[in-house]
Amino acid sequence: MDNICLEDQETIREFLVESYENLTRLDQDLVELEKRPQDVALLGNIFRTIHTIKGACGFLAFSTLESITHQAESLLSQLREGKRSLTPALVSLILETVDATRKVLGTIEASGTEGSITFVDLTERLRIAAELKVDLESQLPPCVSTAPECTPEPAVDKNSAASQESEQPVKAENVVDAKNPEEKWEGTERRKQSAPKDEDVERSSAAADSNIRVGVGLLDKLMDLVGELVLTRNQILQFNTEREDAALNATSQRLNLITTELQEGVMKTRMQPIGVVWNKLPRVVRDMAVALGKQIRLEMDGAETELDRTIIEAIKDPLMHLVRNSCDHGIETAEVRLAAGKPAQGLLTLRAYHEGGQVNIEIGDDGAGIDVDRVKQKAVENGLLRPEQADKLSDREALSLIFEPGFSLAKTVTNISGRGVGMDVVKSHIEKIGGVVDVFSRPGEGATVKIRIPLTLAIIPGLVIMSGGERFVIPQVSLLELIRIEGDSAGKHIEYVHGTPVYRRRGSLLPITYLNQVLGLKSADGAEAVSMVVLQAEDQQFGLVVDGINDTQEIVVKPLGKQLKGLTLYAGATIMGDGRVALILDVLGIGQRSGVFGESREQARVADKQKVQSEIEQQRLLLFRSGSFDRLAVPLSLVARLEEFPRSAIEHAGGGQVVQYRNRILPLVSLRAVLEPGAHSQSQLADPVQVVVFNDGDRSIGMVVDQILDVAEEAVTVRQKSNRKGLLGSAVVGKRVTDFLDLNEVIRASEGNWDKKADGQGNTKKILVADASSFSRGMIRSGLDMAGYIVLEAANLDEAIRVLEKQPLDGVVAALDFPPNGSSALLAAIRRRPEWEKIPVMAVVDASDHVLASAVRSAGFQDCQSKIDSAAILESLAHLVSAANTAGMVSECVGEKG
Amino acid sequence: MTTAKAEAAQTSGQFSTFFVADLFFGVDVLHVQEVLRSQQMTSVPQAPGVIEGLINLRGQIVTAIDMRRRLGLPQRAGGQSPMNMVVRTVDGAVSLLVDEIGDVLDMDSATYERPPQNLDPAAKELIRGVYKLKDKLLLVLDEERTVDLAVGKAA
Incomplete structure (x- = not known):
């Protein structure tokens, strides 16, 4: 029995229950039929019932049962076709069949096999009755069950064959058993022999007695009602806490217990083994x-x-x-x-x-x-x-x-x-x-x-939170932890990456979103502490700041009306203890709506990429402070030197601030004025003034900052794009969030007092920087800007082509992973046009790419450099551009001559 | 005119009436589940504007649609609490927030007419027809279209 697999057990159990039901009905129908022998419909019913049992027996390989019922069926079919009329003897014979069937079913229930009784006599009589059409009236033996004829041999064979057949594909690992059927069936056989003797009809139908079939619809209805009861219970409990009534208290406690048990019980009725x-x-x-x-x-x-x-x-x-x-x-x-x-x-x-x-x-x-x-x-x-x-x-x-x-x-x-x-x-x-x-x-x-x-979808544990004066429920499944930031530290613990709040949770940045903002609710003012729930959906985590956290509750999930189906923010609604409706938040939807999600996935990918990169090459960054920006960074490779000037040394010339520096006039740009226009005031400047000097060739510019902090040789781990003017984005440098400065913007701000022509540099070469990441573009651009190139940007192939079509270019710097199809596609597009044929195209790669420069060159690129090595990019570009120019001039000359 | 008559035949019968602003509406009484006083409302942030919120109707969560906003009418005066007219639709019960509940009226198809063509677009899609009463007009509201927020959006 143990070896019979679950499939068979389950099927057999179903078969038993169903057959017992059928047999009971058969008893009634047959008795009824005796009274109304002409009732064709009734006869049809009986025929079908027998047929059903026969069919199931054949399917489950219960051959004894099958042969009995088969014979009974043929007999009934004759009756049905009107070939013979119903006699009490016939009815008795069929009833006897029913009894025999019930007996065999009992044996099956007890031992899992049909047992040793084969009912040869009964089968034979049925067969004779059917074939010979003999009027059985005279020769009918009394209606008692025939003595068991023990024919163990064939039974064993059949059984083991049958069971093996159903088992083998299932549990082929039972090789020993399959090879040794005798050993396996020994125990069963013993049971088989004893089974029919002490088995009586009542006991054998235990399976039918202890089971009733209930429609799924009724169970669902019950579940709904229990859900209602749970809600009502919650309301009573709440009501109870508001009054001091011992009797009510006792009753409500009892109601509580009963409801919980009932809930569990009803849930169990819906449970099925996997x-x-x-x-x-x-x-x-x-x-x-x-x-x-x-x-x-x-x-x-x-x-x-x-x-x-x-x-x-x-x-x-x-x-x-x-x-x-x-x-x-x-x-x-x-x-x-x-x-x-x-x-x-x-x-x-x-x-x-x-x-x-x-x-x-x-x-x-x-x-x-x-x-x-x-x-x-x-x-x-x-x-x-x-x-x-x-x-x-x-x-x-x-x-x-x-x-x-x-x-x-x-x-x-x-x-x-x-x-x-x-x-x-x-x-x-x-x-x-x-x-x-x-x-x-x-x-x-x-x-x-x-x-x-x-486990179940109907009743789930949920956390009740408050936001904008409303209650919401967050399914416990998505909940990771609760964080409460007390008092003064509240503001400090939430940091801002360029306006985007983040929280440092065990060393890594957790993006934060405010539920009030997501839902467009009024935020509670003057909160001393910040309550945050850390949620997870689809491998992504984020912090959701709420106004308050109440408690956890078992909630009944109810669907929202069709009018609200479009809202991804809610998973449904529930009814709270006070009878009011509360919305259940859809964590995934909240994450997507607030943007924490879509981007952070990208971010995570970038972060992964960056991690690889940082292991190989670390970037040196100059860190400094300016105004309300506590931590700004520029790549050290772009910085010429750091200087300090007394404030008195600052002079005004041409509408801007300048300082005399190494016998030249160094134009100054206040970073504060660039990043925070309006908030700037000279008096706020420190004395001495700290200046970061950038230069290229003869050109120089001084950037006034509040304080030089450090030079970090840190791996840049998380990068986030920024839309703010003057900033490229943010990253974690030295475990702190740091904003990356867009030098291009600084230079543009200084243009008023930076006379390019006066510097005699006049480099008006136009370069296209093609890279999907604006951060990378910014980094490359900074270097090129410093060198005086006019830099144009493109984030994808279409943009690049548009830029190319607008003006003649002197060079293209393309990231290897330029979308949509890589930089090769861009290169191919450029080379396809005769007028662009001469434009030098240089590939830039992430250090982590492990791309061989030679391989890139062989692909048709003039050169290949690392994205962060701006010096190398500049040198290479200068070389390429001048080479292209010379070639162009040569070809022009040739053209003129020809 | 014959089609109008056919429509009238379909729409004649008993109507549960209510007021929204100065408009007098009727819904087929067979489609009305119940009428309730002002209920505790849970607002649904970010939901379409016409949705006032959710109410707990004996354990059933029912969406409440503000009829004034649905019909593009001015806001209800402060202090005036709306009535819930809960209608049965193919997608379950929905509560229509109306100003006042009227009587149940028997309508004769002879007084039925289709709504005027120049009706306000916000209301046109939702009003099936008009019954000419002695002193006023009864507008027959199409509750299925009313609760389908996609209707009338384009207009």
Whole structure:
């Protein structure tokens, strides 16, 4: 019995329950039929009932039952066709069949097998009655059950054959058992022999007595009502706390207890073991294995793990898909496995277990695992990624690509898989019910897909928070932690990356959003402390600042009306203890709406990239302070020197401030005036004045700052783009948030007192900087600006072409990962036009790219430099531009001569 | 005219009436679930403007639509609390916030007419027709279109 797999157990149980019901009805119908022998409809009913049982027996390989019912069926069919009339003897015979059937069912229930009684006599009589059409009246024996005829041999054979048949594909690991049927069935046989003797009809129908069938609709209704009751209970409890009435108190306590128990009970009625879904899988795996010519063993652990039926429904298809995937892509053929030193038989494991109020389901195989490189390659082929992006992906990121729509790793499209529809659907299905899918792979050892889903959807624990005077509920599942920043430190702990609030949580920056702002509510003034909930959705974390945190509650999720379906901010609504409605926040929606999400994903990617880079090369930065900007940075490579001048040395010339410096006039630009126009005042300047001097050739400019802080040789870890004038963006330098200065803006501000012509430099060469990242563009641009180039920018190919078409250019600096198709596409576009043919194009790469300069040059680029090495870029560009000019002049001369 | 008559035949019967500003409306009485006094309202931030909020109708969460805003009429005077006319629609119950509830009236199809063509666009989509009463006009509200916020948006 233990060896009979869950599938059979479940099916047999259903069969038993159903058959008992049918038999009971049959008894009534037959008695009724005796009274009204002409009732064709009734006869039809009886026929159908017997037929149903026969069909099920045949399916489950209960041959004894099948033969009995088969004979009864033929008899009934004659009756139905009017070939003979119903006699009491016939009715008795059929009733006897019913009894016999019930007896066998009892044996099946007790032992899982049909038992040894074969009812040969009964079958024979039925057969004779049907075939010979003999009037049984005279020769009918009394209506008692026939003596058991013990024919153990055939029974054993049949049973073991039947069971083996249903088992083998399922649990092929039971090789010992399968080879030794005698040993396995010995115990069963003993039970078999004793079973019929002491088994009486009443006891045998225990399965029917202890089970009733209830419509799912009724269960759902009950669940709804319990939800209402929970809410009413909450209201009573709240009401109770407001008064001091001992009797009410006692009653409400009792109501509380009963409601909780009732809630649990009703929830349980909706719970089903996950085995219900798994039952179908052995067959699927077996068929797949045969079809694919593989040997696959399926092991299932935790089939008894229970889940709400709505969730069971929802995971059915995804599970099936994942199992098929594992069979098809994961597990290799026997030859391949043997060659890899693995057993010929592949192992597919399904595991389900409860953990932290959630259910974990793992689908694992010991196959080849997922080839990360192939995933990347496929992603590039399918156009999901650009080659350069693919190189930068971590293994985990790459693995998550398999959930992208339209992605398939299958080399060939089969009827099993390979059409590229599936994993994305799996993911969306799981996420729809609040679950999470993860995939893990160990190359050569196998892959595991892990699904985490909530136990139930109807009643969930939630955190009640306040915002703008309204209550909202956050599902506990998305909640990571609560942070309260007390008193004075409140403001200080939330830092601003150029207006965007962030919080330093255990060393890493957590983006923050204010619920009041997201929802457009009034914010509470003068809060002493800041309450923040740290939320997670889709691998992303963010802090949500709320006005207050109340408590956690079991809430009943109710859907919102159609009019509000479009709002992604809410997952639903619930009714609180005081009877008022509170909205349930959709964490994902809040994150997306506030922008914390979409960007931080990009940011995380950039951060990853930067981390790699920082390991290889660290950037030297000059850190300084100006006005309300506590920490600003410029690349040290652009700084000529740092100087201090007494304030009295500052003179006014040409409407701007200048200072005499090394026998020249150095124009000064106050950084405050650039970054915070209006707030600037001379008197605020420190004495001596600290100046950062930038120069290139003969040109120089001094930037007045409040204080030089440091030179950091730090890895820049997190970068965030900025839209503020004068700033490129922000990054964490030396564990503090630092704004990067846009030198271009500083120079532009100084243009009033910077006479280029007077400097005699007059470099009017136009350079296009093509890079998707405005941060990178800014960095490159700063260097070029300093050198006096006129810099034009483009973020993508279209923009670049537009810029090129507008004016003649002297050079192009293109990032290797220039969108959409890399810088080669830009190069090709430029070279295609004869008028642009001579424009030198230089590639710039991230230090982490590990691109060989020679390889880039061979691709047609004139040169290749690292993005952050501005000196090298300048030198190379100067060389290229002058070379191109010379060549151009030569060709012009030649043209004139010709 | 024949089509108007056919329409009238469909729309004749009993109407649950209410006032929004100075307009007199009627909804098919069979579509009205109940009428309630002003309820505690939970506002829904970022929701479309016509949605006043959510009310708890014996455990059922019902969206309340402000009829004044839906019809493009001026705001209700302060202190005047609206009545809830809960109508059954294909998508469940929805509460229409109206100024005042009137009687249930029997309408004769002979007095029915289609709404004038030059009706305010905000109201045109929502008003099915007009019954000419002795002293005033009864506007027949199409509750399905009223609760479908996509209707009338383009206008």
